[in-house]
Amino acid sequence: MKFKFSVSNKSKPSKKPSLLWSNITKHPPKSFSMFGSSKPKASNFSLNWAQVKRKYPNLKPLADTDGDGLLNMFDCKPLNKKRKGTYYHGTTSMSSDEILKEGLKPSAELKEKNPHASLTTSKKTDPNKVYVFKDAHHAKTYASLSVQQKGMGRPIVLAVDIDDNELERDEEMEQDMNSTAFKKTGEVPAEKVKLHEGNIAYPGEEEEFNYGTPNYKKTARDIELENESDEEDEDNLEEDDLE
Helix, strand or coil, rough: CCCCCCCCCCCCCCCCCCCCCCHHHHHCCEEEEECCCECCCCCHHCEEEEEEEHHHHCCCCCCCCCCCCCCCCCCCCCCCCCCCCEEEEEEEEECCCHHHHEECHHHHHHHHHCCCCCCCCCCCCCEEEEEEECCCCHHHHHHHHHHHHCCCCCEEEEEECCCCCCEEEEEEHHHHHHHCCEEEECEEEEHHHEEEECCCCCCCCCCCCCCCCCCCCHHHHHHHHHHHHHHHHHHHHHHHCCC
16 A cells, blocks of 8 residues: 655744834834723824833833833833933922923023013023923922022922933033033923923932822921912902902
């Protein structure tokens, strides 16, 4: 009895391609939805770490996929080499609400709008630029100096979303503040500025948070100021009733 053996011409299944930078950039996401709500289309370059992790679950948090020197989990845009993270602007509670509403603007623009405005500026700063720090604790130090200069308000740190290629190093500010400081020509729109909710204390010090954020712990002085504000509101109401 003779046996016939046939050789299959089918090729072996190819291995699943690894997640390479070239694979990521060739396939932009079609859509993104979370908790049942649909969001607009976006390119991979605009995805943050949480979005990237959902789309590419095998991407390692301690890797540097875009090669910008920042680990994926700490990178605001892990697939965009030009975006390394958030920057921070120090101001006071007297100005923060307006910045959050209208955007971060250079002092020259603010002076033009309100010539009598009290601004914290230096002879070394350019009135046509806005200034930010790489670290929140340095922005808090600058904010505290602003409070001392004005004699009122609380120090507030704002998180600012700026493209790295829009920034230039400010060596004079870095020498004065002993920190990594940057400046940008023109304003930053309000949608790219938000109240920073993270720790603003220096490394090794007790954690500290912005006033009004979830982790902030009220002090006796805060309660005193709030009571004074409530009394002023009551007085104003009484005056209105008398008129």
